[in-house]
Amino acid sequence: xxxxxxxxxxxVVAFAFILFLLAPIVWLLSTSFKGQLDIFADPPxxxxxxxxxxxxxxxxxxxxxxxxxxxxxxxxxxxxLSMILALPAAYGLSRLRSKTKVGLLSWVLLVRAAPGMIxxxxxxMAFNELGLMDTKxxxxxxxxxxxxxxxxxxxxxxxxxxxGEIEEAAFVDGATRWQTFTRVALPMAAPGIASAAILVFIFxxxxxxxxxxxxxxxxxxAAVAILNYMGYEGTEWGKIAAAGILILLPVAIFAIGIRKYxxxxxxxxxxx
Amino acid sequence: MPGKTNRGLWPLIMPTFLALVAxxxxxxxxxxxxxxxxxxxxxxxxxxxxxxxNYFELFQDSRFLNSLTVTAKLIFIPVALQxxxxxxxxxxxxxxxxxxxxxxxAFLLPAVIPxxxxxxxxxxxxxxxxxxxxxxxHVIGVDLSLDLLSMPGSALxxxxxxxxxxxxxxxxxxxxxxxxxxxxxxYEAARIDGASWFQAHWHISLPEIxxxxxxxxxxxxxxALAIFPIIFVLTGGGPAGATEPINYYAYVxxxxxxxxxxxxxxxxxxxxxxxxxxxxxxxxIARRESSEEAR
Numbered sequence: 155x156x157x158x159x160x161x162x163x164x165x166v167v168a169f170a171f172i173l174f175l176l177a178p179i180v181w182l183l184s185t186s187f188k189g190q191l192d193i194f195a196d197p198p199x200x201x202x203x204x205x206x207x208x209x210x211x212x213x214x215x216x217x218x219x220x221x222x223x224x225x226x227x228x229x230x231x232x233x234x235l236s237m238i239l240a241l242p243a244a245y246g247l248s249r250l251r252s253k254t255k256v257g258l259l260s261w262v263l264l265v266r267a268a269p270g271m272i273x274x275x276x277x278x279m280a281f282n283e284l285g286l287m288d289t290k291x292x293x294x295x296x297x298x299x300x301x302x303x304x305x306x307x308x309x310x311x312x313x314x315x316x317x318g319e320i321e322e323a324a325f326v327d328g329a330t331r332w333q334t335f336t337r338v339a340l341p342m343a344a345p346g347i348a349s350a351a352i353l354v355f356i357f358x359x360x361x362x363x364x365x366x367x368x369x370x371x372x373x374x375x376a377a378v379a380i381l382n383y384m385g386y387e388g389t390e391w392g393k394i395a396a397a398g399i400l401i402l403l404p405v406a407i408f409a410i411g412i413r414k415y416x417x418x419x420x421x422x423x424x425x426x
Numbered sequence: 427m428p429g430k431t432n433r434g435l436w437p438l439i440m441p442t443f444l445a446l447v448a449x450x451x452x453x454x455x456x457x458x459x460x461x462x463x464x465x466x467x468x469x470x471x472x473x474x475x476x477x478x479x480n481y482f483e484l485f486q487d488s489r490f491l492n493s494l495t496v497t498a499k500l501i502f503i504p505v506a507l508q509x510x511x512x513x514x515x516x517x518x519x520x521x522x523x524x525x526x527x528x529x530x531x532a533f534l535l536p537a538v539i540p541x542x543x544x545x546x547x548x549x550x551x552x553x554x555x556x557x558x559x560x561x562x563x564h565v566i567g568v569d570l571s572l573d574l575l576s577m578p579g580s581a582l583x584x585x586x587x588x589x590x591x592x593x594x595x596x597x598x599x600x601x602x603x604x605x606x607x608x609x610x611x612x613y614e615a616a617r618i619d620g621a622s623w624f625q626a627h628w629h630i631s632l633p634e635i636x637x638x639x640x641x642x643x644x645x646x647x648x649x650a651l652a653i654f655p656i657i658f659v660l661t662g663g664g665p666a667g668a669t670e671p672i673n674y675y676a677y678v679x680x681x682x683x684x685x686x687x688x689x690x691x692x693x694x695x696x697x698x699x700x701x702x703x704x705x706x707x708x709x710x711i712a713r714r715e716s717s718e719e720a721r
Contacts, residue, residue, distance in 0.1 A: 156521060160623040164518045168526050171515055175532060175595060178551040179539075181558030185550060198561040243442035246435040258443065259712035264705060265450045267648040271673045271693045275686050276456035299449050302442070310715070331434025360540035362655035367681065377540045381659070391550055398543045409538040416534060417599045 186395035193391050208396035217371075218397060221379030224290065225359055225401075228375055231294040232358035233351050236301040241347070244309030245335050259310075266303040270363045273299055278367060288370045296364045301354040308353065312346025313339055349415035356405045376401050454697070460690040467684050480691035490692065492667050493675040497696075499582065500671050501650040504589035509643055511590070512597030517627050519598065520605050530602075533595035541592065541652065545659030548588045549575075578668030581661050585669045588660065589653050597642055604638040605631055644707040648700065672696045 156164065184200050185193060186209070192202035212218055247258060277296050278287075286292030316339050324334045340347070365375040380397045383390045409416055464476045484490050515533075519526060536544065551558045554571040563570025574580040608631060616626040632639075651673050657663060663670035663678065670678070672692060680689030 156523075156623055161523065164521055164523055164623075165526075167514060167518050168523070168529060171511070171594075172529055172532060175536065175591065177558055177562070178547045178591070179535065181551050181561070182547050185556075194556050196555060197564045198556060198558075200561060239442045239445055242438040246438035250432055250435050250439070252432055255716045256709070256713050258439070259716050260705075260709045263708040263712055264701065265446065267700070267704060267708060268450070268454065268697055269651060269673055269693060269700065270654070271676050272457050272697050273450075273453050274677075275460060275680055275690050275693070276453035278680075279456075279460075279686070280453075295449065299453075302446060303450075306442075331438070335438065356538055360538070360542075362540065362542045362658070363677075366655075366658075367677075377542045377655075380542065380546065391553070391556065394546055395550065398546055402539045402543055405538045405540070406535060409534045410531060413531065413534060417596070417603055 182395050182398055185391055186399050188392060188395075190392060208392040209400075212393050212396045212400065215393075217382065218376070218379055221374045222376045222400070224373055225375040225377065228290050228293050228297065228365075228373070229355045229358040231290060232297040232301055233354045235294055235298050236305045236354045237347070237351060239298065239302045240305035240309055240350070241340070242335065244306045245313050245339055247306070248310045248313035259307075262303045262306050266300060266307070270300070274363065274367050277364075281368060287368065288372045288374075290373045293365060293368055293373055293375070296368060297358045297361055300361075301357055304357065305350050305354055308350045309343070309346065312343045312350070315346070316342045346415070349412040352408050352412050353416075356408055359401075359405050454694075457690045457694050457697075460687055461694050463687055465687040467686060476687070480687055481695065483688070484691060484695060489667060489670075490672075490675060493670050493672045496582075496667070496669065497651065497671040500585065500589065500653065500669075501647055504586050504593065504653075505643060505646045505650055507586075507590045508593040508597045508646055509639065511594050512642075513601050513632070513639070515594070515598035516601035516605055517623075517631070519602050530599065533599050535595070536592045537596040539592075541655040542659055544588060544592050545656040548584065548591070548656075549660050552584065575661055576665060578665050581665055582668050585653065585657060585660060588656050589650070592653070592656070593646060597646065600642050601635065601638070604635040608634055640707070641711060644704055644711075648704055 180200075184202075187204045187206070188202050189205050189207060192199065195202065247255060250258075273296060277292075281287040281289075281292050284292075286295070320342070321334050321338055324338050329337070359375075360377060361375070362377050365378045369375070369378070376397070380394060380401060383393045383397065461480055462476060462478070464472070464474050464480075466472050519530060539547070550556075552574050554560060554573050557571075560571040572580070574584050613626050613630050616630050617623075621629070651671055654673055654677070657669055657671070657674055661669040663674050673696065676689045676692040676696070679685045679692060
């Protein structure tokens, strides 16, 4: 189909970009397996003596592992709270036939599009008053500011995909709206719900600004705690690389797991 | 029949929306409120009403004006590059050439790597002597061990490159799914009439996916300043404010200078401007979504 020249052009574009995309990640990976001396070897080498010391040290670092556990707990909590808020609302909006629908949907998008910084100051002051500063509960709450609208938006299209005839049949059999929601729509939208939940998990796992400002030590997440390796005495690149790999591994696996939905859902409103 | 009416829907929708108003609209109004006062965290009780004075201060603050320029650069340059390169890559990947299939999977990576880690990935890559860039320079025999973060121009370029790195693959995947949803007939016809691969895409495919391109652009613009963690890790806004966009300046005011009133002013101003520009598009997107009848 393609002429030879066009084919060559396509290959050049594709491989040039993939080099740009992968080179920094490959370097992170290679650094994570290097000893301190090899990291600053002159000339630099891609593969030196392979050592697991960096991983051993990071995994043995109680502060970092504490933050890693925090990431898991905060992300899971954010998923649960977001889903409790988003599932009924998304189902309701999907079925709603009313002029208010556009207003509500616009509002969901606007909330999601607001810059994160606008929430930081009021939440910071409120958390200080309420004793929520540096707590996982507080971080879960402020993460939900972004993840609940995101989940609503994604879930609406999955509920749109549940055939109406089946719901009608449930109504004829005397089911209430709530029963139809829980027994018909929820099970049928299950794959979409799972991918929305994973997306919320990824978002919360990666979140930085709120974790930076609303936590000090007790509830610090891994995405912020990794900066502890950039000390005043110099940056411990080996540990940063190993910790970076450990942080990105779970979300990379999740993303590949839901790759079928990932592009479609995380675009949040972009329809292909 | 309940399925044809809205009966029973509002009890499902309202609790969530009330909760969302409490956790989103309320804090935004509080931010607006704070921006109208003089607040000194070190001297409680000295808070007094300031009216719009904090807003007047903005336009005499050269560091704020500089952050506006940086904001414009960090929004429009990366988004333009992401769209252009993303489109080109989507056109390439659509050909399903042998040996390129795995790239679709690799393209997911930058979009899911935590932004703070992306910042570190690039910071490590350019460490003079120890970074991958020095290594590549060594391989091709050019000395690339420069301290890129010490000069305003190269630091800004690096932030833009990282932003392109993070966003482009994802834009490419979105464009790819848009391209793949198009019919092939017109494209094939153009090819048979002698149009080149590029011409056929330029005249046939691109006009068809224009709404998608526009939507992607709006979302990328809105999310462009989400590179806060990258800037935090890479440059800290420096050197000399060269990479300090408006949300970063708000952060510095709130958390380094403890001027929460001024920080609130800066970020509320930005919020209003962004919403003013983008909300017509967002409402349009919401309208399209809601007109898509479930069945």
